Structures are given as structure tokens and as C-alpha cells.
Amino acid sequence: MIRIALIVLWVIILSTSISSAQQVDRVKALWKLNCQGCHGAEGKVTAIGTPVLYGGVARFLNTAGGREYLVSVPGVVNAPIKDEDKANLLTWIVRNLDPGHLPDDFKPFTAEDVVWGRENPLHTRAAQRRVELLNALGLENDLH
Ligand code: HEC
DSSP, X not given: XXXXXXXXXXXXXXXXXXXHXXXXXXXXXXXXXHTHHHHOTTSOOOOTTOOOOTTTGGGGGGSTTHHHHHXXXXXXXXXXXXXXXXXHXXXXXXXXXXXXXXXXXXXXXXXXXXXXXXXXXXXXXXHHHHHHHHHHTTOOOOOO
16 A cells, blocks of 8 residues: 555656656757847847846846836737746746846746736836836846
8 A cells, every 4th residue: 555655656757847847848949939039048148238147037026116127028919928937938037048147935926917917017117117127226227
């Protein structure tokens, strides 16, 4: 009986680790297809008007309205990605590209966050909103 229970437990553990590995692959593929063209493979592109995500994107999670900003920028809102996948993609971005600024109480993005962003898109106001949030963090605008 114990042996069966252990086998069942092992299968459960194995299948969760496979599914989370598959989820990471899926998120990376979505990043490549939808985001990398502007932001670069490692989020380090500094093209005019495009922010460097690497080492900076999670700063916004440390001020009121920052989480909402991240889900409502045009590049995120307009990408043809399912809500849950988009939430996983954003979570992966902040955790992988900018772990240093991640707040201790960070909660993964959810489909609800993504829906909120779609219903409150920043459109052409994104750059202005970005400056407001950076100023609230006591930082200068770093976009050119
Ligand atoms: C056409 C180019 C383009 C594409 C494609 C694009 N972005 Fe962006 N992204 C930008 C620009 C430009 C900004 C700055 C805000 C603005 O003016 O839209 C930005 C801002 C952001 C921000 C806020 C970071 C900051 O420092 O202000 C995040 C997060 C982000 N993009 C994620 C993504 C994700 C995720 C994807 C893919 C689903 C994506 N972007 C696709 C150009 C793009």
C-alpha cells in the first residue's frame, strides 16, 4: 500500500516538474515571437523609445500603479497571446530579467491583471505614464 502511494506521489511530482518545464518553454517561445523583435533576446535593446527591460522592468512593481502600467503598455496589450499565457510571460519577464528589483511580496501576474490592462490600455500615453512612475520612484526618465 505504501509502495503504491509512493509511486503515485512520484508520478505526481514528475508530472508537475514536466509541466512547469513545458510552461517555461512556452513562455520563451511567446517572448521570441511577440516581444524580442523590439526588446531584444535578453531585453537589453536600447532603440529609441524602447526601454531596456533587463535590470529595470521590476522597478515599477515598487510604486502604486506600476503593476497596472506593466499590463497596459501597447506591446503587452496588443500581443495576440491568451490571457493566462500573457500573465505567465510577464511573471517570467520580471523574475528573469530583473530579479533584483522584485518586491518581496511579489505575486505572479494573473489573467485578471491582463484583462485589466486590455480594458485600460495606455495607447500613446505609455511614455508619459512611464515618466510619472519613474518620478514617483525618485528616478529620472531613462528613455531616449
Ligand atoms: C513594436 C515594439 C514593441 C513590441 C513588439 C513590444 N514592446 Fe514592450 N515596449 C515597447 C516600447 C516602445 C515601450 C515603452 C512604452 C511605450 O511607449 O509603449 C515598451 C514597454 C514595455 C514594458 C514596460 C517597461 C518599461 O520600462 O517601461 C514592458 C513590461 C514591455 N514593454 C513588455 C513587452 C512584452 C511582454 C512584449 C511582447 C508580448 C512587448 N513588450 C512587445 C516596444 C515594444
